[in-house]
Amino acid sequence: MSPQGGAPIRRRSLLRGATLLAVGGSATLAGCGDTSGGVSGASPAEKGETEGPGGITVTDQRGATISLVGPARRIVTLPMPAAALLVAVDQGAEHLVGMHDASWVAMKDGIMGEMFPDVLDIAHDIAGQDFAPNVESVVGLEPDLVIQWGEMGEEVITPLENAGLQVAGLTYGGQQELTAWITFFATVLGKPERGAEINTRMEQDLQTIRAFGEARRGGGPRILYFNRFAEGLTVAGNETYNDFYIDLVGGTNVASGDGGAPGSGMVEVDREQVLAWDPEIVLLGNFDDALPQDLYSDKVWAGLSAVRTRQVYKVPLGGYRWDPPSQESPLLWRWLSQLVFPDDSGDSSLRTDIVDQFDFLYGQQPTPAQIDTMLWSEANASSAHYEQFHAS
The missing domain is CATH 3.40.50.1980 (Nitrogenase molybdenum iron protein domain)
Structure with missing residues (x-):
């Protein structure tokens, strides 16, 4: 990845729109962010817009369409950073019902477990260290949506789909993917404005830090x-x-x-x-x-x-x-x-x-x-x- 970023840098002056470059393959949700937090030139689904009365349709980073009857209320996350990101977008852990053990360890060792003690009671024995899911355990959590790595092959996704679960495959690695994840989670939670606000703040932070870096x-x-x-x-x-x-x-x-x-x-x-x-x-x-x-x-x-x-x-x-x-x-x-x-x-x-x-x-x-x-x-x-x- 090769994106770029003196005087004191203050939060009040750090606000947010950038050309975001990233590692990883192309993805429909991983385009360059516009100031609304959507994706420039994207379709309604790619921008995270809802379709139909109460329904939500999004395209994951494999290009697969995810259709929900309404905002997801029971979500399982397997990629390590996804659990904490979901909590941030949702401002709580109410809709997180399962996560990878490595995500749980980061919450236990960090401040997340103190801010939201209930996260430490969430199921976290649902996949191996190689992210191969324990399908029976995941099904038992009755999720509306399962988040899984999209670049690790169908072998970590197909068993979940064969069990009748809705699975979103996401890729990860850079700023562009991060922007896409925020948009995706905000969309499936039924909070698109929240995702746009997070992305806008982050993009302006990036521009400000980049200006300092260029000067040095x-x-x-x-x-x-x-x-x-x-x-x-x-x-x-x-x-x-x-x-x-x-x-x-x-x-x-x-x-x-x-x-x-x-x-x-x-x-x-x-x-x-x-x-x-x-x-x-x-x-x-x-x-x-x-x-x-x-x-x-x-x-x-x-x-x-x-x-x-x-x-x-x-x-x-x-x-x-x-x-x-x-x-x-x-x-x-x-x-x-x-x-x-x-x-x-x-x-x-x-x-x-x-x-x-x-x-x-x-x-x-x-x-x-x-x-x-x-x-x-x-x-x-x-x-x-x-x-x-x-x-x-």
Whole structure:
């Protein structure tokens, strides 16, 4: 993926329309977003419009038509980010009846389980780690709609359809797909205006951050994101969302482009390759338990620029992990922008922005202690420039 994004960046000035580029195949709901949150030049179904008295018809990202007699009231989600996104669009978990275990773990470990305690009681033993569904368990939840990965092959969808279930196959990977997902969920929930509002805000955030990034182009630090670190090194290479937002804020992903990791996506590398790249900033994802201290205390990494300058950071974990695309991505963009260019950040208002965004997305205002937990304030406390995110 290759989409792009000084002065302080403030939430009040961060509002929202962009040419959105993304990873993944073409999809009818994954077109470039217009300012209404729909899809430019799309049919009524692709824009998420209802058809017929009370009925809803949409086209999923496989090109399959989904017809509902009315707004979905019992939804099962198998793709990992879908559960949290559904809660954000719906501003509650009332209509979520099942999810993948990895989604449940993210909710348990993050603030979502505190904001909506009932989500921890939702069924989450309905599919394997390979997303192969336990059809009997899913059928038992009596869903109006099941959300499944659309790019993993018919073998994870056909058994559900053969059981008489309505299944939407969605693809994922970039900003364009995220915009499409928001539109899709808002449509099937019968809340198209809500989806349009979320997309409009996000698109204007993107434009603002992109303007900051363009102004810094060429002067940004070398950055490396670890999807996995604790047991084997896996980094974000070409055509990843991490590559997108590193470029967006004006940094350079050392694992992409000339001299980067071969191929695309998440790539396994060895220690020697990381040392040769010598990143100035290291980001540790939320898909394992690695923390900055793991690098600071290991002599193997002592010569790494990011270690010498104490610029290793654990990526925040909010209502969902901030590493992949989600409804909270604008907060990740701001957080990273202020870490990469701390002199531009001025008097940081990120904490205020978190409260504002969470109120908008979830109808909840996190406490200072909850924000500290989201930002991994304790784990990141010994890293450079992190004091800007401390509570005043």
